[in-house]
Amino acid sequence: CLPGTVNTKTASVVGTDCIEAFKKFNISKGFMACTSLSLKKGASNATIEECNVKKTAMQVCQNHYLLVDKSKFNQSSLVSFANLSDFEYVISDSKPDQEYLDNFRKNGTEFILAV
Numbered sequence: 210c211l212p213g214t215v216n217t218k219t220a221s222v223v224g225t226d227c228i229e230a231f232k233k234f235n236i237s238k239g240f241m242a243c244t245s246l247s248l249k250k251g252a253s254n255a256t257i258e259e260c261n262v263k264k265t266a267m268q269v270c271q272n273h274y275l276l277v278d279k280s281k282f283n284q285s286s287l288v289s290f291a292n293l294s295d296f297e298y299v300i301s302d303s304k305p306d307q308e309y310l311d312n313f314r315k316n317g318t319e320f321i322l323a324v
Contacts (some may be wrong), residue, residue, distance in 0.1 A: 216259070223258035231265045239270030241291075245284030246277050248312055251293050253286040263290040272297050279303035293318065 213227030241263055243252040252275055254260050267273060267290065275296045282305050293299075293309075294316040300323050304310070313320045 213262075214258075216256070219256075219259065221259055221262070223256070223262055227262055228265045231262065231269060234269050236266070236270045238272045238274060239266050240274045240276055241266065242276045243281060243290070244286040246275075246281045246293075247283060247285045248293065248308060250285040251289045251295070252277075252291045253289040255286045255288075257288050260288040260290040267291050267295060274298045274300060277301050279305075282306070282309065 211222045211227050211230050213222040213224035213230075215221070216223055241252070244254045246252055252263075254263065273291070273296045275291075275298070277299060279302055282301075293312055296318055298319050298321060299313060300321045302323050304322060305320075310320060312318075
């Protein structure tokens with residue numbers, strides 16, 4: 210269990226205590242969701258607090274998985290926490306536009322269609 214403040218709206222833990230605890234971990238596979246995803250802005254969330262935790266998680270993970278449903282593509286939120294090229298894997302319930310697939314291929318990101 211991570212220390213910190215629970216954001217009941219997003220069911221996430223945020224705050225300085227959470228970030229400091231994350232820094233102690235060595236994570237082989239990190240699975241992260243986002244509020245929105247765009248080619249220009251990357252993966253983003255609606256709150257700075259969540260983005261700060263996710264940026265720290267990105268630093269301690271060896272492999273980065275982005276979980277994104279079809280409603281999140283071609284959107285951007287308040288704060289970005291990672292570029293698309295920072296993820297080795299993107300998992301979605303729907304095939305995105307070709308420009309996303311081209312971007313994934315260019316950056317060595319594997320797209321996984323969850324069915």
